[in-house]
Amino acid sequence: MSAQRPPDSSRRSDRSRRAICDAALALVGEVGYAKTTIEGIAARAGVGKQTIYRWWPSKAAVLMEAFLDMSARQAAESAPETPEAGEDGAYGIPDTGDLAADLKLVLRATVDELNDPVSEAPTRALTAEGIIDPALGAQFVEALLEPQLQLYVTRLRAAQEAGEVREEVDPRVALELLIAPLTHRWLLRTLPLTHAYADAVVDHALSGLAVRP
Amino acid sequence: MSAQRPPDSSRRSDRSRRAICDAALALVGEVGYAKTTIEGIAARAGVGKQTIYRWWPSKAAVLMEAFLDMSARQAAESAPETPEAGEDGAYGIPDTGDLAADLKLVLRATVDELNDPVSEAPTRALTAEGIIDPALGAQFVEALLEPQLQLYVTRLRAAQEAGEVREEVDPRVALELLIAPLTHRWLLRTLPLTHAYADAVVDHALSGLAVRP
Amino acid sequence: MSAQRPPDSSRRSDRSRRAICDAALALVGEVGYAKTTIEGIAARAGVGKQTIYRWWPSKAAVLMEAFLDMSARQAAESAPETPEAGEDGAYGIPDTGDLAADLKLVLRATVDELNDPVSEAPTRALTAEGIIDPALGAQFVEALLEPQLQLYVTRLRAAQEAGEVREEVDPRVALELLIAPLTHRWLLRTLPLTHAYADAVVDHALSGLAVRP
Amino acid sequence: MSAQRPPDSSRRSDRSRRAICDAALALVGEVGYAKTTIEGIAARAGVGKQTIYRWWPSKAAVLMEAFLDMSARQAAESAPETPEAGEDGAYGIPDTGDLAADLKLVLRATVDELNDPVSEAPTRALTAEGIIDPALGAQFVEALLEPQLQLYVTRLRAAQEAGEVREEVDPRVALELLIAPLTHRWLLRTLPLTHAYADAVVDHALSGLAVRP
DNA sequence: ACATAATCGAGACGGTACGTCAGGTCTTTTT
DNA sequence: AAAAAGACCTGACGTACCGTCTCGATTATGT
Structure with missing residues (x-):
């Protein structure tokens, strides 16, 4: 009926x-x-x-929807002159040839964004709701998260071609090594989320934990 | 009054x-x-x-409280013969001398635990609630998460002393490189959370992304 | 404005x-x-x-309006050959010279009409609404009720002229003595509304309650 | 369930x-x-x-319930000293030996009550609702109306025994001859409801409409 | 052993918000 | 210009829970 x-x-x-x-x-x-x-x-x-x-x-x-709307509007405001940058305010990750420096720049910006008190409440609310409701979570990931993550994939592939990153590295895994620690601290509030931490994550991830043979 | x-x-x-x-x-x-x-x-x-x-x-x-209770009871059941292991079912991370193997063992177990459909609903609910409510989140982290994380710190320190891990590595950062990617996939459901992924995370984290100089 | x-x-x-x-x-x-x-x-x-x-x-x-429409249509159907009878299906009350018999005939018909399950719901609804809303009630009375009542006035006047009804009787009051008891039982559902009751009302009203001097 | x-x-x-x-x-x-x-x-x-x-x-x-409550309270107030009068403020109809006078007294009081602007709205509302909803109507009749009507039955029986009222008269029908015309005018607002009308109803009902044989 | 006091199961209470329904107004498009 | 369609703001519906409160009826000590 x-x-x-x-x-x-x-x-x-x-x-x-x-x-x-x-x-x-x-x-x-x-x-x-x-x-x-x-x-x-x-x-x-x-x-x-x-x-x-x-x-x-x-x-x-x-x-x-309110959140996506806001994101779209912000993106449109901040970069109306660079339509080639793609949607969602994604300008892409800079490629200066120095991967560590480029990643630190971007991750520091991410830290600032996560620490921004204005967007904090809705972002946390949406994330928390998405954790419980799979459908909403999928929407959240697809609309907001994945486009961002793809930028890392792109940049890491470029680094591989430039010989900066090892051939065996899976960019998808690598990106999570960089992003997830920040998300982890932000979501769970285990320890402060700072620029220094972003730098440390980049350094540790690039150099690896193991001693050189 | x-x-x-x-x-x-x-x-x-x-x-x-x-x-x-x-x-x-x-x-x-x-x-x-x-x-x-x-x-x-x-x-x-x-x-x-x-x-x-x-x-x-x-x-x-x-x-x-229900969750902590359940965790405590499960721990008591599975390891009543090793009371020296500490509380919270924390047996410690094995130390066979092969750090990669030890971490893979533990992280695979973590993957299985996260994928367990029985505990999934309450764990997600509690995590999500903790993301929004700082007080509850702090309680969650303190009672359940930090004890686990400390085990990694201990194991990584031992690895440093054994010369397996570089001196400059901050165990606290290192541990997040290992744990956070799993949490990330579980919470946000970006990609499937498998044993293979746990292994890949360990390999990437230990070897690092950058080419060897 | x-x-x-x-x-x-x-x-x-x-x-x-x-x-x-x-x-x-x-x-x-x-x-x-x-x-x-x-x-x-x-x-x-x-x-x-x-x-x-x-x-x-x-x-x-x-x-x-729906109700008036229906009434008009029913009247038109049942008596198209006697246009002189007036509107609203009002053929007038028969005058056989026997007032009691004539009234019983008409009141029995009224009883049947009130007991008709088809028209019951809208009639009750309209009456109830008119009881609360004076404007609607006035409309209802004017369009449907008064024309009917006038027929009684006419018939009772004729009976007075024929010497059947006492001179001092006010036809308007007399008519209400006949009609109101039926309406009362129908509206308030105190006791069943039957032909026998219609007859009893006519008999009581014509003969009066008091003993003859 | x-x-x-x-x-x-x-x-x-x-x-x-x-x-x-x-x-x-x-x-x-x-x-x-x-x-x-x-x-x-x-x-x-x-x-x-x-x-x-x-x-x-x-x-x-x-x-x-509000209405019954109010009625009960009013009754309790106005006649706490005559508990033998019965419930519902029913003092009974006076019996001076002059039926016409007694009825006029009571019916005039009824007219005043119906014309009281304070109780008008709720009484009309309740009556109207009872006309549509049989269950409510039955409750209304049983709790408020019937007790009143019984008083008329009692008084009319007494009048029959006193030889004032004819043997053949059915008190139940007689009472409706007296009460219904007032209710009719009040509910349908056909003509003003006055003391004079109450008197006329009593006179017409007692004497009857027909000429004396 | 027993008084006494707090906890217990139960559930009524004043509230807030839910998600639905219909009222009556307005706008758009079709006839 | 009126009509079909239906989105809109409004406000009441009846329900579900909230967190507080008041009831006896168990407990569970501490004299």
Whole structure:
């Protein structure tokens, strides 16, 4: 029964959509994800609840779209003159010929981004929700994470061709050696996440732990 | 005001405590963390709601205690003959003289543990909650994670003394190079988490990415 | 201020009007007045909601028009050959010279009508709504009830002229003595509404309660 | 499944019950029955919605209880010294030996009661609702109406024994001849409901419409 | 052994938010 | 210009849980 046909998206009010996304981000930042309610978002956005339920299946989905929207807008702002850079604000990782230096530059920027108090609450909320809800997590990874990771793959391949990185190295594994420690500290708050740590990770990963034979 | 004098824990009913922990774990496994409610736990445990509110501040705290309890019981079961191994089922990482082999052994076990469908739901729930709630996260890290990490520090120090690992290596950073990639794949579900991956991580981390000079 | 100028009724679609009335009656009969919604009527009639709001101020008004329409159609069907009988199916009360017999005939018919399960739901709904909403009630009385009552006035006047009814009797009061008891039982469901009861009412009302002096 | 066992009424808060009844009556008086909402009653009573839903099945049921409560309290106030009069404020109809005078007295009082603007809204609302909902209507009749009607039966029987009323008269029918016309005018608002009308009804009913043979 | 005091199971309470339904208004497109 | 369609804001619905509270009915000491 109940075919539950989806609404006609061509008639959708973009004003409402924007207001909802803005309100969602604002509320998550102000009161946290758990205390952000659909009713609260609707009220803050000056919108009927039904308008949210019509277009999104869950609070997490609203926040996800709001977040992607924000990311897209930020990217568009910061780099409108370099359309060749690709989407998602991905300028690519610089290639100065010095892999260590390039990676440190990028990972330090990542550290700064993760430590940014503004985006912290929604990012943590979305990540946590994605950890529990596989569908949401997949969406999160596909839309936001993978494009970033691909940049590392590209840069590492270039380094291999330049003879900086060993042939046997799998770029996909290598990239995780670099990224995962930062994510780990940020998510679990085991120890402070600093530039120095980013540098140390790069150094350890490139040189390896074992003594040279 | 109302000093809210804490209850007399000596009179606490252990039967209720156990029933609550069991119910909490069962429910999280069956319906997931979000749909697990305090009322549900109380009903399933055959307990008044107030008995939960008297002893725990939040649903997350209940689950945390239930989880620690379960971990302790599992540890006690699997290794009652080696009480010198310390608490938390921490037998220590074997030291056969071959660091790579030892790490692979341990990390493969970690992979199996993370892939275990029984403990998956509560572990994910607790981790996710800890990502959002710093206090809970700290408790989680302190009680469950850090003891494990210290074992790596110990083993890596031994390897340094044995001349297997370079002097400049910071064991704390090194350990994160090994552990974080597994955690990363498990939490974010980017790619499958396999024994082969554990091996690859060890190999890449020990040998380093850079070509030998 | 927007003068809210009424729509041009000459352009009104009679097809829609009929469909709406039919749908309204059908729904009230099927699910009851309370569960009949404007949206439901519109959907069932294959009509936009606005088409209802354009022409009627309320759900009750729709039902009222539907009801009047139905009454008019029924009357037209049952007595198209006696146009002199007046509107609203009002053939008038027969005058055989025997007032008691004539009244019993008519009141028994009224009993049957009230007991008809088809028209029961909408009639009750409309009456109930009219009890609360004076404007609607007035409309109901004026359009449906009063014409009927006038027939009694006419018949009773004739009876007075024929010397069957005392001079001092006020036909308006007399008629209510006859009609109201039936209405009372039907509305309040105190006791069954039967032909025998109709006869008893006529007998009691004509003879009076008091002993003859 | 779901046995839906009723709550433990011994634990019921009488303070809440009273507050809810008061709020319900007040709101129906102020904004009318249709615009009175359960949420509104709860808010005005300073009570959670669930406390209403726990004890009453519908808005109409709340109003019914409130109304019966009020009636009972009024009765208790006005005649605490005559407990033998029976419940429901039923003092009985006076018996001065002059049936016409006694009935006029009582029916005039009834007219005044019906015309009282304070109790009008809830009484109309309850009556209207009872017309549509048979269960509610039955409750209304049984609790409020029948006790009143029985008083007429009693008085009319007495009049028969005193030789004032004919033997053949059925008191149950007679009483409806007296009461129903008032109810009719009040419910349907056909003509004003006055003392004069009450007197006329009594006179017509007692003397009968027909000429004396 | 027993008084007494805290905990226990139970669940009613004032609340908040849920997700749904319908009301009545507005806009777009079709007839 | 009216009609079909349906998105929109509003607000009430009835439900689920929240965390607090009040009830007897067990316990479990500490005289």
